[in-house]
Amino acid sequence: MSGIFYLSETTSTNDWLKERCGELSDGDCVTAERQTMGRGRRGHAWDTAEGMLAMSVILKNPPDFMTLTARVGLAVCDAIEELYPDAKAFIKWSNDIIIENRKVCGILCESVKKGEYVICGIGVNVSQSDDYFRTIGLPNAVSLKTATNTEVPKKALCEKIRERVIIRSRQTFCECYDEYKSRLINLGREVKLIRNNEEQLAKAVDISKNGCLICENESGRFEVNSGEVSVRGKDGYL
Numbered sequence: 001m002s003g004i005f006y007l008s009e010t011t012s013t014n015d016w017l018k019e020r021c022g023e024l025s026d027g028d029c030v031t032a033e034r035q036t037m038g039r040g041r042r043g044h045a046w047d048t049a050e051g052m053l054a055m056s057v058i059l060k061n062p063p064d065f066m067t068l069t070a071r072v073g074l075a076v077c078d079a080i081e082e083l084y085p086d087a088k089a090f091i092k093w094s095n096d097i098i099i100e101n102r103k104v105c106g107i108l109c110e111s112v113k114k115g116e117y118v119i120c121g122i123g124v125n126v127s128q129s130d131d132y133f134r135t136i137g138l139p140n141a142v143s144l145k146t147a148t149n150t151e152v153p154k155k156a157l158c159e160k161i162r163e164r165v166i167i168r169s170r171q172t173f174c175e176c177y178d179e180y181k182s183r184l185i186n187l188g189r190e191v192k193l194i195r196n197n198e199e200q201l202a203k204a205v206d207i208s209k210n211g212c213l214i215c216e217n218e219s220g221r222f223e224v225n226s227g228e229v230s231v232r233g234k235d236g237y238l
Contacts, residue, residue: 004162006155007032013056014110014121021117024058029162031055031154051127051143053154057120057165065118067173067211069095069109069226070180072120075164076105077183080124083160084148090185092238093204093213094226097124098185101238102142120165126154140237173211181207190234191215193224201234 010016010032017030035054062068076097077089090098097105108121125143133141145151168176181187186204193200193215202215202222212223213231224231232238 003028004158005030009034009036011035011037012121013054014108014119017056017058017119018110018112018117021058021112021119026060027057027162027166029055029057029158031158051125051132051145053122053124053126053157053161055122055124055158055161057122057162059118059120059165059169061116062118062169064173065109065111065115066225068118068120068169069107070173070211071168071171071176072107072109072122072165073097074176074180074183075168076107076122076124076161078164078168079157079160080104080144083152083157084144084150086148086150087144089183091180091183093184093186093207093231094211098238099142099144099147101185102140102147103138103237104142104144104147120169122161122165124157124161126157127151174209177207177209185238186213186231189238192232192234194230194232195228204231 007030012035013030013032017024032054073091073095080087080089087099092098095107096103105122105124110119112119125141127145128143130146133139184207189204191202191204193202202217204213205216206214208214208223212225214221214223
């Protein structure tokens, strides 16, 4: 097996790779038109509409798993801006890609066999309408087609994202730290940290060298990692 595998349907592209990780090569990718059991962070359902690109890439022994989501985020930004010339992509810490202040992509990286393999799941809104997102209760989502008035075939986008994920996965976080920080849309904003259904307000002031978000409140500065909290804006999504 090698390259990109195109499926009409699967439970989830992450699971498809997990079941075959011993047979696959580093950088192999799968994409499916429909996921019946797609999921995002913290077990949230991951809807796969007709206009979404659902894909996953397998990486073998990538350096620094803790910052891999950050580097995959940069890879997606790279791919989007190369294929959509009017796009300017940002990252909402820790795993959402933002265009025009709305979410265009989510990322879920999962470790398999104690980090021997990492599965990078990526879901990109390619061509859904704003009416579609309003109907399903996601007013903060947008598709690339709506945001840029440009349509790129999902196959081309999948190929470009895979290419950039492989490149970024081989970098260290220090190599791309400044670029990552420049893309973070949270920095300098009041944020809501959600942990175990409890909320805490703070200001996002920096990003650490290990990818943690540095926040500040009346008690001083502190770090949070993506395994501990979800981050929202003080009064909304951003």
